[in-house]
Amino acid sequence: MKRASTEQTIGMIILGITMIIAVFPFLFMMIIALKPPGESVTGLNALYVINPTINNFFRINQLIPIFRNALNSIVVSTAGASTTVFFCALAGFAFAKYTFPGKEILFVIMIATMMVPEETGVIPVFIIVRRLGWINNLLSLIVPKIATAIGIFYMRQYITTFPYTVMEQARIDGCSEFRIFWNMVLPNITPALAAWGSISFIVRWNELLWPLLFMRSRVMYTLTVAISLLPTAEGLSTPWQVIMAGTAISVVPLVLIYFLLQRFQIAGIMTGSLKG
Amino acid sequence: MKGNSLGMRLWKARIVYLFIAPYFILFIFFQLIPLVWSLVLSFHSWSGLGEMTFVGMDNYRTLVTDDLFQLVLGNTVFYWIVSVITIIPISLMLASIINSPWLKRRNFVQTMMFLPYIISWVAAALVFRMLFDHEVGLVNIAISSLGLQPQPWLVSTRLSKIPISILIIWRLVPWYMLIIYSGLKSVDYQFYEAAVLEGANAFQRMVKITIPLISTILFFCFITLTIECFRIFAQPHALTRGGPGNSSMSIVQYLYINGFEFFKLGYASTVGYALALILLIVSAFQLRVMIKRNKEMNF
Numbered sequence: 001m002k003r004a005s006t007e008q009t010i011g012m013i014i015l016g017i018t019m020i021i022a023v024f025p026f027l028f029m030m031i032i033a034l035k036p037p038g039e040s041v042t043g044l045n046a047l048y049v050i051n052p053t054i055n056n057f058f059r060i061n062q063l064i065p066i067f068r069n070a071l072n073s074i075v076v077s078t079a080g081a082s083t084t085v086f087f088c089a090l091a092g093f094a095f096a097k098y099t100f101p102g103k104e105i106l107f108v109i110m111i112a113t114m115m116v117p118e119e120t121g122v123i124p125v126f127i128i129v130r131r132l133g134w135i136n137n138l139l140s141l142i143v144p145k146i147a148t149a150i151g152i153f154y155m156r157q158y159i160t161t162f163p164y165t166v167m168e169q170a171r172i173d174g175c176s177e178f179r180i181f182w183n184m185v186l187p188n189i190t191p192a193l194a195a196w197g198s199i200s201f202i203v204r205w206n207e208l209l210w211p212l213l214f215m216r217s218r219v220m221y222t223l224t225v226a227i228s229l230l231p232t233a234e235g236l237s238t239p240w241q242v243i244m245a246g247t248a249i250s251v252v253p254l255v256l257i258y259f260l261l262q263r264f265q266i267a268g269i270m271t272g273s274l275k276g
Numbered sequence: 277m278k279g280n281s282l283g284m285r286l287w288k289a290r291i292v293y294l295f296i297a298p299y300f301i302l303f304i305f306f307q308l309i310p311l312v313w314s315l316v317l318s319f320h321s322w323s324g325l326g327e328m329t330f331v332g333m334d335n336y337r338t339l340v341t342d343d344l345f346q347l348v349l350g351n352t353v354f355y356w357i358v359s360v361i362t363i364i365p366i367s368l369m370l371a372s373i374i375n376s377p378w379l380k381r382r383n384f385v386q387t388m389m390f391l392p393y394i395i396s397w398v399a400a401a402l403v404f405r406m407l408f409d410h411e412v413g414l415v416n417i418a419i420s421s422l423g424l425q426p427q428p429w430l431v432s433t434r435l436s437k438i439p440i441s442i443l444i445i446w447r448l449v450p451w452y453m454l455i456i457y458s459g460l461k462s463v464d465y466q467f468y469e470a471a472v473l474e475g476a477n478a479f480q481r482m483v484k485i486t487i488p489l490i491s492t493i494l495f496f497c498f499i500t501l502t503i504e505c506f507r508i509f510a511q512p513h514a515l516t517r518g519g520p521g522n523s524s525m526s527i528v529q530y531l532y533i534n535g536f537e538f539f540k541l542g543y544a545s546t547v548g549y550a551l552a553l554i555l556l557i558v559s560a561f562q563l564r565v566m567i568k569r570n571k572e573m574n575f
């Protein structure tokens with residue numbers, strides 16, 4: 001029994017240290033973001049704040065149009081997540097509950113494309129987006145990823161358990177196939193919709209490469225792009241308080257959503273969906 | 277008759293095709309056409325304006341002889357090896373601890389530990405940018421308190437890959453920890469109880485029980501981590517801009533710079549195909565192992 005308790009102590013210590021390492025950068029960011037210009041950010045001074053101020057959050061707006069950028073991110077992530085959830089569930093429903101010619105081959109094609117890195121076709125995608133007139137248009141960040149293979153795969157797994165008998169009964173009652181989906185399937189898979197929706201929201205919010213390519217003016221940048229272009233140089237010449245305020249603006253909404261939706265156990269479902 | 281019945285079946289399922297149409301239409305326009313087009317481009321020289329010139333294998337020849345490509349390939353392989361040998365063991369260890377029966381408030385611990393994976397690479401990189409700064413950063417303070425020399429982490433060609441690797445480890449461990457943990461939950465706890473009764477310590481239980489039982493999941497982690505590492509872009513882009521002197525540049529950054537800063541669209545597509553080829557080899561390897569495993573299970 002002695003060994004078990006030693007192992008338990010070591011385990012607790014490792015967990016404690018890991019939790020500090022996981023959370024510390026968030027606290028550090030908030031402390032710096034709340035520091036007035038007069039307070040030092042060097043070394044150990046970075047660990048506390050004497051006179052917290054929210055001015056840095058307005059100073060960052062003088063440097064870059066960050067509230068506009070935040071609005072872009074909100075639009076892209078919200079529109080993206082809600083459309084993705086709908087179209088992935090719709091296609092997932094089709095693959096889970098119907099037999100139709102070509103079903104297997106289409107499904108295999110879909111899964112196979114998950115293996116191809118999107119970077120390979122990025123030059124033609126850029127040209128196509130430009131021809132569509134979608135440069136500096138948020139549509140280019142929403143539409144192309146409206147239905148993703150992984151999302152359809154996940155929804156299919158979830159919908160498979162929906163009983164056929166209910167669908168048959170609905171057909172007898174004269175329901176169309178879309179009404180079955182809309183009125184019976186969707187209300188029954190809300191946990192999956194919420195989970196996949198929040199995952200899509202987070203992924204779109206954090207995306208860098210596509211918005212960096214397609215958004216070509218300061219006001220059209222998403223938050224992630226905007227803060228990635230903040231000027232940082234080695235040493236004290238960088239206004240770290242302002243930079244960290246900008247970073248916090250991009251981080252805090254996600255952390256809030258994460259905690260709010262914790263009852264959906266986003267993390268668990270994310271991994272569960274991959275286990276298949 | 278047969279064609280007719282197929283036609284009938286297609287017509288009967290028309291609403292179902294409508295359900296899956298959005299994905300496949302977008303797939304054609306934003307994946308399939310770009311892939312084919314990119315392959316064509318990789319044999320051409322084109323700046324995006326004017327005529328394309330067919331150059332045959334020239335782009336591929338340039339690629340294999342280019343010193344910078346070898347450098348970025350080396351850098352990417354560095355990130356890959358460091359990630360694989362650190363992230364998987366650390367995640368496995370943490371997942372096993374979280375899976376221990378004595379742990380209280382497991383949900384709270386999990387929630388906090390998963391936090392790094394929620395935020396973007398860019399946001400995390402900016403915080404790390406400050407932590408690793410050689411004048412104001414806390415990392416150097418910690419190092420000097422241990423009696424070691426402070427280092428110019430981000431401005432040294434020798435060291436610049438280290439902060440990036442640490443950033444990658446910090447943000448990805450929570451993810452792999454959770455995947456492995458979800459696998460551990462399916463392992464029957466009686467195995468461990470029996471092992472403890474026979475006096476096996478934590479390390480022995482790990483090697484003798486855990487690793488063999490969740491080898492499929494560990495292999496899955498290895499493959500996804502490999503793919504993720506070869507696609508690294510945001511991490512060096514946000515933390516060091518690939519510098520100093522290209523010392524931390526990744527393959528995708530090299531593609532980005534060639535395509536969107538030098539406008540060598542043909543050559544950038546060649547880089548894209550080189551990347552796809554590397555990942556194809558990895559996927560083929562994965563497929564082979566999976567098929568082999570399935571056969572073993574069947575016999």
